[in-house]
Amino acid sequence: MEPTKQHQNFIRSLDWLEQASTIIPGACSTQAKTPERLFPGFTALCCAEANGANFTDIDGNVWLDCEMAMGTVSWGHARVEVTDAIIQQLAKGTSFSTAADLELVAAKLILKRFDERYKMLKFAKGGADVVSAAIRVSRAYSRKSKVIATGYHGWHDWSAYGYYGQNSEALGLPPFIRDTTYFMNGDAFETLKLIKRDADDIACIVLCPNEWKKEELSVVVDNCKQRNITVIFDEVTSGIRMGKQATAGEYDIWPDILCLSKGMANGLPLAVIMGGEPWMKLLTDVRFSSAHASETIALVAFIACERLMEKAPVWPSWRARTTRLIQDLKEMIDQLGIQDLELQGTYASFCIRKHGCDLFYSDPFRELLVKRLAKDGIFSKGFFVFSDSHSEEDYGRIQQSIQSALQVWSVSSKEQIK
Secondary structure, rough: OOOOOOOOOHHHHHHHHHHHHHHOOHHHEEEEEEEEHOOOOOOOEEEEEEEEOOEEEEOOOEEEEOOOHHOOOOOOOOOOOHHHHHHHHHHOOOOOOOHHHHHHHHHHHHHOOOOOOOEEEEEOHHHHHHHHHHHHHHHHHHOOOOOEEEOOOOOOHHHHHHHOOOOOOOOOOOHHHHHEEEEOOHHHHHHHHHHHHHHOOEEEEEEEHOOOOEEEEEHHHEEEOOOEEEEEEEEEOOOHOOOOOOHHHHHHHOEEEEOOOOOOOOEOOOEEEEEEEEHOOOOOOOOOOOOOOOOOOHHHHHHHHHHHHHHHOOOOHHHHHHHHHHHHHHHHHHHHHOEEEEEEOOOOOEEEEOOOOOOOOHEEEEEEHHHHHHHOOOOOOOOOOOOOOOOHHHHHHHHHHHHHHHHHHHHHHHHOOO
């Protein structure tokens, strides 16, 4: 079932992996980019440069990118409008001893994109930080302590406890963390029961709205607002990729606090927390701050991206083409009679996974698919994340390669049944 090793050269990559593994835990400081999620000798491990929808690894192999830096590079690698803005700003300075004038420019642009629905915001460098800040201000606002988490919201204590198995000792967390965080895993019925039962103790709920059915999300949000539970949307991943006003705008369901990050500055670190004045005014009281939040390079990159988005007639620009690809793949799965695979996700990001395999990175179909794609010079870890730079030809290559993997899986599954 495993495709033969492709003919690319991986000599330098494998040497890099051996060295990096000895001094960097996981061989990379970003968990999602660690080689343990890849297949040494089959896939790219270490990138040297990137442009548009392609990147070149340290062995000189060129890859069509279906990862796009965890979805952060929505406009394509080294987008000229963004890089030109960065180069010009470098000559002016990157971090000042007072606030940068660019911070106010950037703040006004994002509030304008959301039609002034929110009046105040604060920038940071990472998604986990702004979501955790939202937790802090919710507690300060309500004078209640408990939190409902419903998915992956970052590595911080309150979130990691629930998402990573509620094993506080193994995670290096104090045992009392279990008394502060409920983890509901996106179950609307159980979430509503919990809200009704413990509303007096619950400060806030954190939701990744693109992972919910619109109707269920609406009911949960309404129930929380009726019970003085702050609603936080964690759109760190989905915000830029779902639409100009994130999933909140696509669904027309608006939280008290909205958190965005990945893709805002086309790969540079930037995040934002915005919301109503009762919460946002408390950000200074809870001492939310970081040394590099007002750094100018990410801000100027963000401004360049906002100018591009203002000109985009439809956003995301890949919406229609990716939706068509998803439909074609679903039809092929049905035509091949594959019963054990399911395509999950939207035009923002999708994957195909095996039923009953809870751990995505141990999914046998993922391994087959990733290696089959690699054989065709296409890079993915199993998720498909597109950008403004992907062409019709790129989609054709990707679709053909995925379909090839599905055919191999179908034949193998039928042989196992025999």
